Amino acid sequence: MANKQLELLVKVQLEREEKLQANFVQALQFTRQAEQKYQGLADYRTDYIQQSQQQGSMGLQSRQYNQFVSFIAKLDLALQQQAQQIQQAKAVLEQRRQQWLAMQKKRKALEYLLEQQKQHAMKKAARTEQLLQDEVAMQQFVRRQSPH
Structure with a gap:
């Protein structure tokens, strides 16, 4: 049951992380567009000054x-x-x-915890299986040793 809850929590965290990543990408695109607009304005200003200087060399009215x-x-x-x-x-x-990075860190921590729980459950299951096999082997040994 705890594993299912953790798996659900990891899924929810992943969805949140994906939304935050999309928000980051959107902000990155907006920043790049703003920088491009700035560069376009700066280039236009430079061109305008150069053209005006060329015209000014022929004389400008006040x-x-x-x-x-x-x-x-x-x-x-x-x-x-x-x-x-x-x-x-x-x-x-x-x-x-x-x-985004904080959510990614939370998700990775939950995934690690889930993996640890799965490993623990697998070891516990393996120990239980080994105990059952030992018990069966012991019973078989006892049956063979006892005279009928």
């Missing part, structure tokens, strides 16, 4: 220069916000990783 500076400031703000999102995503990722 209005164009102000638009350029304003747009770069907006890109910088977007990069800062994206960097914060990456930091938050990494914190969630680490939290989910820790939860």
Whole structure:
């Protein structure tokens, strides 16, 4: 009975572990997407500055220069916000990783306990079987020794 309960508990732990693993993978994907978005914004900012510098070499009006500076400031703000999102995503990722590993550790401990109980039960069964065989052998020996 205890083995069946432990087996059920291991199964439940495994299901929980799989859900936590899926949550970790989802957080990993979100983090990677956030990093890609950041890199895309950074690349766009670099390209925009290069293009603006090329145009600026031909001369810029003050209005164009102000638009350029304003747009770069907006890109910088977007990069800062994206960097914060990456930091938050990494914190969630680490939290989910820790939860997954903790559940994995619990499941492995339960599996070890279950295996130990199975080994104990097998040894007990083997001892019982050996005792029965010894008893049968003893009875046979006694029957052969006793005169009829």
